[in-house]
Amino acid sequence: MKLHEYQSKQIFAKYGVPIPKGRVAATASEARQIAEELGGRVVIKSQVLVGGRGKAGGIKVAKDPAEAEKFATQILAMEIKGLPVRKVLVDEASAIEQEIYLGITNDRAAKKPVMMASAAGGVDIEEVAATTPEKIIKVHIDPLLGLRDYQARDIAASIDLPRENWREFGQIANGLWGAYKATDSTLAEINPLVINKNKKLVALDGKMLIDDNALMRHHDLAEMRDTDEEAPSETEARKYGLSFIKLDGNIGCMVNGAGLAMTSMDVIKLFGGEPANFLDIGGGAGADKVAAAMRIILSDPNVKAVLYNIFGGITRCDEVAKGILAAMEEVKPEVPMVVRLVGTNAEEGRALLADADMITADTLADAAQKAVAAAQSPGGKGA
């Protein structure tokens, strides 16, 4: 789960990372009021969960409260990469002497968190990594011991940070590690961390990704999720514990198991079709979950055919069949459906669906070919 900049910076501040004074606003008049409170120049920053806000014109410096209101009005009317801007962060403007990058992420190959720092901050760090990787310092953190003070000093020295800032940098690095650990982040990033005119370090921007699997023990963070910024079908799917991702094709897919769900998409493509979604109903899904999944798939107007590929293990094929029947009763689908049931209680499942208006298949390849043909036939069912 992605957090907004203002949410990330609030968390960083709790762990002793200095951030600029500022607050988030949902209207231009609120933005003006915050600018009045702060006095002086302010930065108006769109809060959307995509990168490249600055380039898109979603970040502007205002010289006074009137200009803050004007810019906030403009930015709140924007869409950035398809996402409407609903909030702006109004921060006091900083005079910047140097920009640094500092972040922590998981190194899955090393099985350890890794702290990364670069003197080339303020720009797209992935581009720095691709073009001049030697400019990024990487230090692995032992997950059982945590970040050691000497490691932070080594990083400060490696990026040629002025010695007078080392102590401060140590506190910030330690604070970032604390925030990362306490929130079960998969990424905690300050870009840029700046040295301002007073020679002090300040985190001007912040980004955090929280491990979805850990949200069960972070209810406060789970509530921070901004559902305005995802497809409504994905929000709905999460409610039912379904793993769903909307894609651009026209063949809806319902599968049990993530690997098999990806494979079903691949095989559809192999036979010339395009999947409309990734959908894993998970292990042991009952009829209710299956019905919810079907509603979500069919809510996409692009869908011209649906493929059900169920390999029963923990999941029982008869339960899935019951769910399909219940959902068909309710949704009255008008697109052709191809179903393949194998494994636990497959016979019972097939018997339940014998009278339903569905195309059956024995193998995955067969099912995919039938779904592709069905999606291409004009008029769908009844034509």
Place this chain on the structure above:
Amino acid sequence: MSILVNKNTRLLVQGITGNEGLFHTTHMVEYRTNVVAGVTPGKGGEWVLDGKVPVFDSVKIAVEATEANASVIFVPARFAADAMFEAADAGIPLIVCITEGVPVQDMMRVRNYLDQKKVRLVGPNCPGLLTPGEAKVGIIPGNIAIPGNVGVVSRSGTLTYEVLYAMKNLGMGATTCVGIGGDPVNGTNFIDVLDMFEHDAQTEKVIMIGEIGGTDEEKAAEFIASKMTKPVASFIAGQTAPPGKRMGHAGAIIEGGAGTAADKIAALEAAGVRVAKHPEEIPTLLK
């Protein structure tokens, strides 16, 4: 012969009295796996499956009483890390964690701790192990596989079943099937299992089922090219997955352009591995 588990495995089940634990223990016992004990804190002294399996309060007590030498974990995600630490501290040399959704920071702590103790972990978020005809440790349906000479290793669950089933339909059996799980940080990786299959006398051929995310398949390709004499066939799931979207498994995500199916397939083919276009084709590549 087989790897990791066989008829001499003395299995302990952590979380044996929970829904999942009890359901799958029933199937493991029906498969004649030697399940010697279960653990559920607070339920020590009870018995499950009509008095067949004793329940203990802790892994340590269970090991002292039954000499269990492997543990399979079915506890909920929030308790899974603790269960793995407990099994390792009790001296269990092989831990198989079925639990899905374990936070990745937990797994980094567990993995670093277990490495120090030299304990082998399979999983988490995996279907477990199946040595057909001998032992079923986890949730792989027993009836979809037959004994044979093919070693199977996979990051996926139901996709593995698909392949085992296609093998069975062709009369092809497995020595052992190892589900290593779909999480970004796990216990056992492809290379560990490929190495075991290479040294297992009965395994003559190997099937490796990978998916997008990470670079384990690429590393496996290097290992196959330099260290393996046995033929390997493969399939990589997620060829149509868009970058930046997590495809169900916490590990199945293409990040920063790395971890794509195309890269993995190219690396495997360069290592002489035959890569199938769809999973049902894999066994035919080893015929």
